[in-house]
Amino acid sequence: MKVAGRPYRTIWPSTDGQAVEIIDQTRLPHALVTVRLATLDDAARAIRDMLVRGAPLIGATAAWGIWLAVRADPSDESLAQAHASLLATRPTAVNLRWALDRARARLQPLRAGERAAAARQLAVEVCDEDVALNRGIAAAGLPLICALAARKPAGHPVQILTHCNAGWLATVDVGTATAPIYAAYDAGVPIHVWVDETRPRNQGASLTAWELLHHGVPHTVIADNAGGHLMQRGQVDLVIVGTDRTTATGDVCNKIGTYLKALAARDNGVPFYVAAPSPSIDWSIGDGLRRIPIEERSARELSHLAGRLPDGSVATIALLPDGSPAANPAFDVTPARLVTGLITERGVCAATTAGLRELFPDRAGVAEEPTR
Amino acid sequence: MKVAGRPYRTIWPSTDGQAVEIIDQTRLPHALVTVRLATLDDAARAIRDMLVRGAPLIGATAAWGIWLAVRADPSDESLAQAHASLLATRPTAVNLRWALDRARARLQPLRAGERAAAARQLAVEVCDEDVALNRGIAAAGLPLICALAARKPAGHPVQILTHCNAGWLATVDVGTATAPIYAAYDAGVPIHVWVDETRPRNQGASLTAWELLHHGVPHTVIADNAGGHLMQRGQVDLVIVGTDRTTATGDVCNKIGTYLKALAARDNGVPFYVAAPSPSIDWSIGDGLRRIPIEERSARELSHLAGRLPDGSVATIALLPDGSPAANPAFDVTPARLVTGLITERGVCAATTAGLRELFPDRAGVAEEPTR
Numbered sequence: 001m002k003v004a005g006r007p008y009r010t011i012w013p014s015t016d017g018q019a020v021e022i023i024d025q026t027r028l029p030h031a032l033v034t035v036r037l038a039t040l041d042d043a044a045r046a047i048r049d050m051l052v053r054g055a056p057l058i059g060a061t062a063a064w065g066i067w068l069a070v071r072a073d074p075s076d077e078s079l080a081q082a083h084a085s086l087l088a089t090r091p092t093a094v095n096l097r098w099a100l101d102r103a104r105a106r107l108q109p110l111r112a113g114e115r116a117a118a119a120r121q122l123a124v125e126v127c128d129e130d131v132a133l134n135r136g137i138a139a140a141g142l143p144l145i146c147a148l149a150a151r152k153p154a155g156h157p158v159q160i161l162t163h164c165n166a167g168w169l170a171t172v173d174v175g176t177a178t179a180p181i182y183a184a185y186d187a188g189v190p191i192h193v194w195v196d197e198t199r200p201r202n203q204g205a206s207l208t209a210w211e212l213l214h215h216g217v218p219h220t221v222i223a224d225n226a227g228g229h230l231m232q233r234g235q236v237d238l239v240i241v242g243t244d245r246t247t248a249t250g251d252v253c254n255k256i257g258t259y260l261k262a263l264a265a266r267d268n269g270v271p272f273y274v275a276a277p278s279p280s281i282d283w284s285i286g287d288g289l290r291r292i293p294i295e296e297r298s299a300r301e302l303s304h305l306a307g308r309l310p311d312g313s314v315a316t317i318a319l320l321p322d323g324s325p326a327a328n329p330a331f332d333v334t335p336a337r338l339v340t341g342l343i344t345e346r347g348v349c350a351a352t353t354a355g356l357r358e359l360f361p362d363r364a365g366v367a368e369e370p371t372r
Numbered sequence: 373m374k375v376a377g378r379p380y381r382t383i384w385p386s387t388d389g390q391a392v393e394i395i396d397q398t399r400l401p402h403a404l405v406t407v408r409l410a411t412l413d414d415a416a417r418a419i420r421d422m423l424v425r426g427a428p429l430i431g432a433t434a435a436w437g438i439w440l441a442v443r444a445d446p447s448d449e450s451l452a453q454a455h456a457s458l459l460a461t462r463p464t465a466v467n468l469r470w471a472l473d474r475a476r477a478r479l480q481p482l483r484a485g486e487r488a489a490a491a492r493q494l495a496v497e498v499c500d501e502d503v504a505l506n507r508g509i510a511a512a513g514l515p516l517i518c519a520l521a522a523r524k525p526a527g528h529p530v531q532i533l534t535h536c537n538a539g540w541l542a543t544v545d546v547g548t549a550t551a552p553i554y555a556a557y558d559a560g561v562p563i564h565v566w567v568d569e570t571r572p573r574n575q576g577a578s579l580t581a582w583e584l585l586h587h588g589v590p591h592t593v594i595a596d597n598a599g600g601h602l603m604q605r606g607q608v609d610l611v612i613v614g615t616d617r618t619t620a621t622g623d624v625c626n627k628i629g630t631y632l633k634a635l636a637a638r639d640n641g642v643p644f645y646v647a648a649p650s651p652s653i654d655w656s657i658g659d660g661l662r663r664i665p666i667e668e669r670s671a672r673e674l675s676h677l678a679g680r681l682p683d684g685s686v687a688t689i690a691l692l693p694d695g696s697p698a699a700n701p702a703f704d705v706t707p708a709r710l711v712t713g714l715i716t717e718r719g720v721c722a723a724t725t726a727g728l729r730e731l732f733p734d735r736a737g738v739a740e741e742p743t744r
Binding site (some may be wrong): 004015025028029030105195196197198199200202205206209210212213219220221222223224225226227228230232255256257259260261264289294302303304305306307308309310312315317319320323324325326327328329331332333359 | 400401402512533566567569570571572574577578582584585591592594595596597598599600601602604627628629631632633637639653661664673674676677678679680682683686687688689690691692693695696697698699700701703704705
């Protein structure tokens, strides 16, 4: 998408062909800084230290990391070591394993001398496929927004609430939850986005707001606490969020707090959609509440926060009394019963086993009981 | 309650009898600083700049402010001007008008020479009555916690979640939502409190955590996003929150985000109680969603945040991209249907017109329709 009028992706091959470049997302929203990844270690560090984040972008960065590894050393040992070290960077991301297993399966049968070129080709494919998936979600989701726009009085934008960052910064481009939003904006449909700041890491305030601002999409940042109130007052027409993992029955594991917004949406009759590219769907499990382990992240993410001082420098402040502990579960599970629909690259479906099977008859479903 | 073993109130007459002293709550949790209020302007500024906050403490500070005014000038004009200037400090607080009207009614019939002593006596009364109300809430709420404790296995504390600060810092002492909590802790009932940080002003992280820490109550600070997840996992036995205004039908206007926790509590079968001293009950209205105006506070409360730098000094950082707007509704309304019960100084009742009438047959009820 655009930053100051110029199109960007989140990851791209450097012009000298010797490395890849990324936007360092730990510096946003205070500075737009690009970083060059020239080695496997650079790529692993970029994922581990969250210079890149978001399941699709993590997968893409891993694919480029494999290229950086086999370009330096195309041996079997090097490939195995690259797979292992990249896999260890983040515990939850489904796309990470998916991209790495795919790279290994593609490269292992090849002679060493062919591997670098094949790895590069695969990384390009992984990136382009992600963008194609997201354009599919955009096409599937745009009619939902257009239908709401048709019912609004003139001059009243469609009010969309989103949580965390499932934007182009979480993917290679376009985003998942933001895909229909950018499609509507680019098509001239009047929209306004409520951006949950998304404590504790503030991905909404730091990333979603930044990307909407720079692409030109009207938006307003709100506290995570405010969404229910806005729905009660009729100020939200539609919720669209992303998903880190979707079960075969339609349960959605996404950033902590998503469940609370789904409850408020149901209580107020607001449609609650989840942008779910098929790689986010875990066909092997049904009951998300019982089966999806929730990452407990560092308490420091809650107790400390970085931001801009008046002089423009970035500083980290402590928020809690010295001695008060903090807990930081990073995700929650929204039961399928609260989800109006899943927006996939193949269209919109009910968040049910049957709904998913209809769109993805080629994927194995499970027959586990749905979450209560 | 106690700070480092020493009992404190939030407001008290200075030992020289010439002023009142308060804890400057804008400095918490980073420093415990007391401030001397010697004039009407000092008192008005303390309320307006939120050195004191919380409806009961605002009322108490206003009562002391009247004393400071009439002590300096006991004329009718001075009394009227003090009433007006204190009333203008905060738009929402019900207790503010209540304390000021009570002071005016008590002092106006008196001769000028009698007013200072009567105003002082009234301020003492307002403070002591607040503490008595809160001790009533403690007595009414303690059995709820004891009943839960009786059902827990040995070594498992009762898990209580609270939102914002309805603690002793919001009152003269003891607090409202915290009253049963301190009573349970002081009685040796094993408890643990989940403290919502309560964005955007972080009263949970700054004030509730601080007061629990210093009184010795086990607690953990969480993001506002986390409560629903904890309830899904069976890690919350009870929610107790405060209220800024309770309608005659049991709707509860409290800090923004309270409604989301009430939804999650209902979805998970967790009891959701509101500590509601009778001065917080507005007997004149029924439908809180339609009738209670919601204060929209400065966007800066969301876009900027103060905390401790590594050197111990306090700094304010900016969180949003330059150019992203923010909205900051400060309260929301939890419909009575989501409230398990109201804990008042006269006992626990259903959050219904009938429930409130039974405890308060002496107050006028209204016959408005309940909130949907």
